[in-house]
Amino acid sequence: xxxxxxxxxxxxxSARRWWGQGGVGxxxxxxxxxxxxxxxxxxxxxxxxxxxxxxxxxxxxALRCLRPIRHLNIGHSPQLQAPGKRLRDHLGWGRKSGLCRxxxxxxxxxxxLEAALKMLRREARLRREYLYRKAxxxxxxxxQEKKERLRRALEExxxxxxxxxxxxLALQGSLEFDDAGGEGVTSHVDDEYRWxxxxxxxxxxxxxxxxxxxxxxxxxxxxxxxxxxxxxNRGRHEVGAxxxxxxxxxxxxxxxxxxxxxxxxxxxxxxxxxxxxxxxTLCNVVMRHDIPDLGTMSEAKPHLITHGFSSRLGKRVSxxxxxxxxxxxxxxxxxxxxxxxxxxxxxxxxxxxxxxxxNVELTEVGPRFELKLYMIRLGTLEQEATADMEWRWHxxxxxxxxxxxxxxx
Numbered sequence: 001x002x003x004x005x006x007x008x009x010x011x012x013x014s015a016r017r018w019w020g021q022g023g024v025g026x027x028x029x030x031x032x033x034x035x036x037x038x039x040x041x042x043x044x045x046x047x048x049x050x051x052x053x054x055x056x057x058x059x060x061x062a063l064r065c066l067r068p069i070r071h072l073n074i075g076h077s078p079q080l081q082a083p084g085k086r087l088r089d090h091l092g093w094g095r096k097s098g099l100c101r102x103x104x105x106x107x108x109x110x111x112x113l114e115a116a117l118k119m120l121r122r123e124a125r126l127r128r129e130y131l132y133r134k135a136x137x138x139x140x141x142x143x144q145e146k147k148e149r150l151r152r153a154l155e156e157x158x159x160x161x162x163x164x165x166x167x168x169l170a171l172q173g174s175l176e177f178d179d180a181g182g183e184g185v186t187s188h189v190d191d192e193y194r195w196x197x198x199x200x201x202x203x204x205x206x207x208x209x210x211x212x213x214x215x216x217x218x219x220x221x222x223x224x225x226x227x228x229x230x231x232x233n234r235g236r237h238e239v240g241a242x243x244x245x246x247x248x249x250x251x252x253x254x255x256x257x258x259x260x261x262x263x264x265x266x267x268x269x270x271x272x273x274x275x276x277x278x279x280x281t282l283c284n285v286v287m288r289h290d291i292p293d294l295g296t297m298s299e300a301k302p303h304l305i306t307h308g309f310s311s312r313l314g315k316r317v318s319x320x321x322x323x324x325x326x327x328x329x330x331x332x333x334x335x336x337x338x339x340x341x342x343x344x345x346x347x348x349x350x351x352x353x354x355x356x357x358x359n360v361e362l363t364e365v366g367p368r369f370e371l372k373l374y375m376i377r378l379g380t381l382e383q384e385a386t387a388d389m390e391w392r393w394h395x396x397x398x399x400x401x402x403x404x405x406x407x408x409x
Contacts, residue, residue, distance in 0.1 A: 127379075130274045131388070134378065147171050192271055193323045200326040201252040203229040206242065208258045215259040217289045221367050222255065225336070225349065226324055227301050240382040247273050253324055254381060257282075267371065269320055270381040276390060277381055278320050280345075281372040288366040297365055298351055301328040308340030313391060314406035317345075317373055335362075340406045345371040373406070 146164060150171045153160050160168050203226045207219050211234065223231040232242075246254050251272055258266035264285050270277040288294055304325055309318040321338050328334075337348040347369050352362045379387025394400060 127274060131378070147175055151175055192274060192276065193319055196323040197327055200228060201226075201324055202250055203253045203255060203324055204246050204251045205229055205231045205255045205257070206234050208256065209234055209236070212259060212262040214262040214287075214289075215257060215264060218264045218285065218287055218367070219257055221288055222257065224297050224299060225367070227299060227326055243270070243272070243380055243382045256381065264369070268381060269324070271320065271323075272380060275377065275379045275383075275387065276320065277377045277379065277384075277387070278317065278373065279375040279377075281374060283344075283370045283372065285369040286367060291366060294366065298334045300332045300334045301326050302334040302336045302349075303328050303332060305335060305337040305339070307337070308407050309338075310408040311406055314340065314408075316376070316391075317406060321345075343372065343404050343406050345373070345406075347371060 146167070149161060150164055150168060152158075154172075164171065205219050205222050205226070207215050211219070219231055223229045243254065254268075254270045254272060256268040256270070257264055258268075264282045267280040267282050268277065269280070288297070302325060304322050306318045306322060309315055318338070325336070333351050333353060335350045335352060337346070337350070339346045339348070347367075348364065349366060349368070350362050350364050352360050355361050374393040376390040376392075377384065377387040378390050391405075393405070
């Protein structure tokens, strides 16, 4: 069976008519709808004979003008180099010979194809359900904020805010049915970090492509910072393949480090399986490799200190950072600090020991760096083009230098 992917229904109908007339050695075609974020149609052609490579120009214009989902560097027809890659990445199939090498397709069995499509549909359905719950929670939070503003105005005998006057009567009627004691309760079903503290996180760390030696050093140091983390060489792997491999192995967070001329300048934290994905700028990086005679680093589960995250966005960022670490033991002598000042998050790593019953000696073991948040997306890393934007920093507005977002002060 050969898998080809097309985008337009007009192309589907013309290609199906052509195949029905015995196009590829008398091949027959079935149609499957793929469940990617943008609907695409996938042909499954039961091949009887394999055309030669020089027969490709005789294929109908509808097929030679396909826009590929993703290019593969094989074959001689770039218009036909996308088919089968999504299924191959999910199931780990390799390249084949014959027609597969000529048009970039992959021979698969119908059973494997149906299983792969079922898996893709399930993943897309879970993603849609998650986004629907997220949207409902946001609508409920907005309505609750309006009711709180109206309640404070009535209690303090002030004028009702102008934007609430039209719906003030309806809000007041719903206030009568609200009971006390539910403040701050969030939906445990929709919380991405609902298993935090119950199960230890599994963190995977990788780099951008073709990393320098210093970026590899920094990735190794980050691996020691997060207990139980694993580091993977990037190689030529695409982001989508990395994310799918992490999901299949139960990884909870994927960290990607970027560089500019050997200096680490970017950190991406993607929580799996549904998000969010936070994008940070790295600055003032001092690595352990730059400090002579520093000794070894403790790999015990650290205590965490988060300071200055008082706004709603700040608490969100604090959760993204602190849930990268497991719950520590009481006797752990390792401390990691995330301190926010003017929206720059300082990372510090210390160990301590008691010199006597009153004094404690604190020793910094590195690395140290500053984080600057500039974007949060609701999806995972490979959904960058389709995921909704939760928050984004706008540095070119007139008040950008005066505003702080991670703290309420």
